[in-house]
Amino acid sequence: MLxxxxxxxxFPVDSVIHKLDPRFKIIDTLIFIxxxxxxxxxxxxxxxxxxxxxxxxxxxxxFRMSVKSIQPIFPVLVFTAILNLAFIxxxxxxxxxxxxxxxxxxxxxxxxxICRIILLITGSSxxxxxxxxxxxxxxxxxxxSPLKKIKFPVHEMAMMMxxxxxxxxxxxxxxxKIMAAQKARxxxxxxxxLLDRVKAMIPILIPLFVSAFRRxxxxxxxxxxxxxxxxxxxxxLRQLQATxxxxxxxxxxxxxxxxxxxxxxxxx
Amino acid sequence: MENNINNxxxxxxxxWFRYPSDTEISGNATxxxxxxxxxxxxxxxxxFTAILGHNGSGKSTLAKxxxxxxxPEKGDLFVxxxxxxxxxxxxxxxxKAGMVFQNPDNQIVASIVEEDVxxxxxxxxxxxxxxxxxxxxxxxxxxxxxxxxxxxxxxxGGQKQRVAIAGVIAMQPDCIIxxxxxxxLDPQGRQEVMETILKLNREQxxxxxxxxxxxxxxxxxxxxxxxxNGEMILDNTPAKVFSQMERMKALGLDVxxxxxxxxxxxxxGFQISPEILTEPECxxxxxxxx
Ligand SMILES: Nc1ncnc2c1ncn2[C@@H]1O[C@H](COP(=O)(O)OP(=O)(O)O)[C@@H](O)[C@H]1O
Ligand SMILES: [Mg+2]
Numbered sequence: 001m002l003x004x005x006x007x008x009x010x011f012p013v014d015s016v017i018h019k020l021d022p023r024f025k026i027i028d029t030l031i032f033i034x035x036x037x038x039x040x041x042x043x044x045x046x047x048x049x050x051x052x053x054x055x056x057x058x059x060x061x062x063f064r065m066s067v068k069s070i071q072p073i074f075p076v077l078v079f080t081a082i083l084n085l086a087f088i089x090x091x092x093x094x095x096x097x098x099x100x101x102x103x104x105x106x107x108x109x110x111x112x113x114i115c116r117i118i119l120l121i122t123g124s125s126x127x128x129x130x131x132x133x134x135x136x137x138x139x140x141x142x143x144x145s146p147l148k149k150i151k152f153p154v155h156e157m158a159m160m161m162x163x164x165x166x167x168x169x170x171x172x173x174x175x176x177k178i179m180a181a182q183k184a185r186x187x188x189x190x191x192x193x194l195l196d197r198v199k200a201m202i203p204i205l206i207p208l209f210v211s212a213f214r215r216x217x218x219x220x221x222x223x224x225x226x227x228x229x230x231x232x233x234x235x236x237l238r239q240l241q242a243t244x245x246x247x248x249x250x251x252x253x254x255x256x257x258x259x260x261x262x263x264x265x266x267x268x
Numbered sequence: 269m270e271n272n273i274n275n276x277x278x279x280x281x282x283x284w285f286r287y288p289s290d291t292e293i294s295g296n297a298t299x300x301x302x303x304x305x306x307x308x309x310x311x312x313x314x315x316f317t318a319i320l321g322h323n324g325s326g327k328s329t330l331a332k333x334x335x336x337x338x339x340p341e342k343g344d345l346f347v348x349x350x351x352x353x354x355x356x357x358x359x360x361x362x363x364k365a366g367m368v369f370q371n372p373d374n375q376i377v378a379s380i381v382e383e384d385v386x387x388x389x390x391x392x393x394x395x396x397x398x399x400x401x402x403x404x405x406x407x408x409x410x411x412x413x414x415x416x417x418x419x420x421x422x423x424x425g426g427q428k429q430r431v432a433i434a435g436v437i438a439m440q441p442d443c444i445i446x447x448x449x450x451x452x453l454d455p456q457g458r459q460e461v462m463e464t465i466l467k468l469n470r471e472q473x474x475x476x477x478x479x480x481x482x483x484x485x486x487x488x489x490x491x492x493x494x495x496x497n498g499e500m501i502l503d504n505t506p507a508k509v510f511s512q513m514e515r516m517k518a519l520g521l522d523v524x525x526x527x528x529x530x531x532x533x534x535x536x537g538f539q540i541s542p543e544i545l546t547e548p549e550c551x552x553x554x555x556x557x558x
Binding site: 133134162163165166169170173214215218219221222223224225226227228229233234235236237238239 | 332335337359362363366367369371373374375376377378379380382383386387388389390391392393394395396399400403419420421435436439
C-alpha cells in the first residue's frame with residue numbers, strides 16, 4: 001500500500017517540455033511566478049492562464065493531473081476566499097447581514113487571489129510533472145553553484161537530496177515489511193483509537209530508525225571505497241547542455257513578463 | 269616470478285589490528301582484543317583467492333585493510349607496492365582495489381543504474397565522454413547493460429549486486445575484494461554473481477579476493493585462506509584445505525558436499541582421493557571406483 005506513493009510526481013512522457021534543460025525550466029517557472037505577482041490586474045491572470053494552457057498542451061500532461069495538483073490546496077483556497085470576503089471593506093456593499101458585509105473590493109480581491117493561487121500551483125506543478133527528481137537535483141546544484149564562493153555547501157546538499165531520493169523506495173519497502181511483521185504479531189495498526197494507533201507506530205519506527213542508521217553507516221563506507229571525496233574535482237556523467245530551444249523558452253517567458261508589465265502600465 | 273615484487277597485488281606484513289574503541293574501554297589494552305593477529309600474506313596479481321572463517325573471525329576487518337579503510341596498528345599492508353599508511357596513496361589504492369559488500373542496497377548510491385556505475389569515475393574526475401565509455405563497458409561486463417536506465421529498486425538481488433560490481437569495475441581496478449557478496453542472494457542470484465566474478469578473473473585478469481560462507485564458491489578459487497580468531501591458520505589450494513575434513517569441522521566450517529562424500533568413502537577404505545571439489549570430478553572418481 002505504501003508503495004503506491006509516487007515520488008516527486010514525475011509524469012514521464014515524451015514532449016518538448018520534458019526535453020528542456022531543467023535549469024531553464026526552473027528559471028522559466030520563477031519568471032512565471034514573478035509575472036503572476038507583478039501587478040494586481042486582470043492582465044496578470046489572463047497571461048498566466050494562457051501560459052499554463054500553452055505549456056500544459058505542449059507537455060502532453062493530462063488535464064486531470066493538473067486538477068489533481070489543486071486538490072490538496074483546496075482548503076487553503078476556501079480559507080483565503082472567506083478571509084478576503086470578510087475583512088476587505090472597500091467599494092460598494094453588495095450584501096450585508098447583521099455585522100457581516102461583502103463589498104465589491106472584497107469580492108474582487110478574493111476572486112483574484114483564488115485564480116492566482118490556482119495558476120501558481122498548476123504552473124509550478126508542470127515543472128515537477130515534466131522533470132525527473134534527479135534532473136531537478138542536478139539543476140538546483142548547478143544553479144546554486146555560485147553560492148559555493150560564500151562556502152554554502154551546495155554539492156553536499158544536492159548529494160543529500162539525491163541519496164534521499166535513492167533510499168525512499170528502499171525505506172518504504174522496509175516499512176511495509178516491518179508493518180507486516182508487527183501485524184503478524186497482533187499489532188493493531190488500522191483500527192482503534194487515535195492514541196492506540198500512534199502507540200502502535202512506535203514498534204514500527206524504532207526498527208526503521210535502527211536500520212536506517214546501519215544503512216547510512218554502510219553506505220558511507222561504500223562511498224569512501226569508491227573514492228568519494230566531496231564535490232571538489234568531481235566530474236559528471238550527465239552534462240546539462242543548453243540548446244536553442246532552452247533559450248527560446250526563456251525568451252518566451254520574458255516576453256510574457258514584459259507584455260504583462262506594459263499592459264498594466266498602459267491600461268491602469 | 270613468485271617473488272617478483274611487481275607480481276604482488278597485496279602484501280600484508282605482520283599485520284596487527286584492534287578497533288580503537290576496544291582500547292579506550294579497557295584502558296590498558298589487554299592482548300585479548302586483537303582482531304587481527306600477525307597476518308602475513310601475499311596475493312599474486314591475477315589470482316583468485318577465497319577467504320574463509322566463521323562469523324566474527326576478522327575477515328571483514330582484513331578486507332577493509334586491503335583498500336585503506338582501516339590502517340594496521342602494527343605491521344604494514346601494501347597494495348600494488350603502496351603502503352596504506354601513506355595518506356598520498358589513499359585514492360590510488362582505493363581505485364586499484366575495489367570493494368563489494370554484502371548488502372547491495374546499502375552500496376548503491378544513485379537512483380538510476382548507469383548513474384550509480386558512474387559514481388566512482390565521477391569522484392576520480394574522469395572526463396564525461398570517458399565516463400560514458402567506462403559505464404557502458406562495465407555494465408556490459410556484468411551483463412546489465414539493458415538495465416542501465418532502471419531504478420535499483422526494480423532489480424533483483426543478484427542484479428543489484430552485479431550493478432555494485434560494475435560500479436567497482438568502472439574505476440578500472442586491478443583487484444576486487446568481495447565481502448560475502450552472495451550472502452543475501454537466492455541461488456540464482458548467487459550463480460549470476462559467481463559467474464560474473466569468474467569471468468572478470470579469467471577474461472580481464474582482475475585479481476579476486478572473495479570472502480564467503482559457501483564452500484562451493486571457495487572451491488572455485490585457486491587458493492583458500494582460513495582465518496580463525498584473527499589468525500591465519502590455513503593457506504593452500506582448495507583441494508588441500510577441504511581434504512582436512514576434521515580440522516575444518518573443528519573450526520566450525522563446512523566443506524563442499526562432494527568433498528565430504530569422497531572423504532567418507534576414503535575413510536571407509538575405498539580407493540578414492542579426498543581431494544575432490546566438484547561434481548564432475550566426483551562422478552569420474554566414482555566411475556573409476558566401480
Ligand atoms: N566497527 C567495529 N568496532 C568494534 N569492533 C568491531 C567493529 N567491527 C567489527 N568488530 C569486531 O571485530 C571482530 C571481527 O569482525 P569482522 O571482521 O566483521 O568478522 P567477520 O567478517 O569475519 O565476520 C568481531 O568480534 C566484531 O565484533
Ligand atoms: Mg564480515
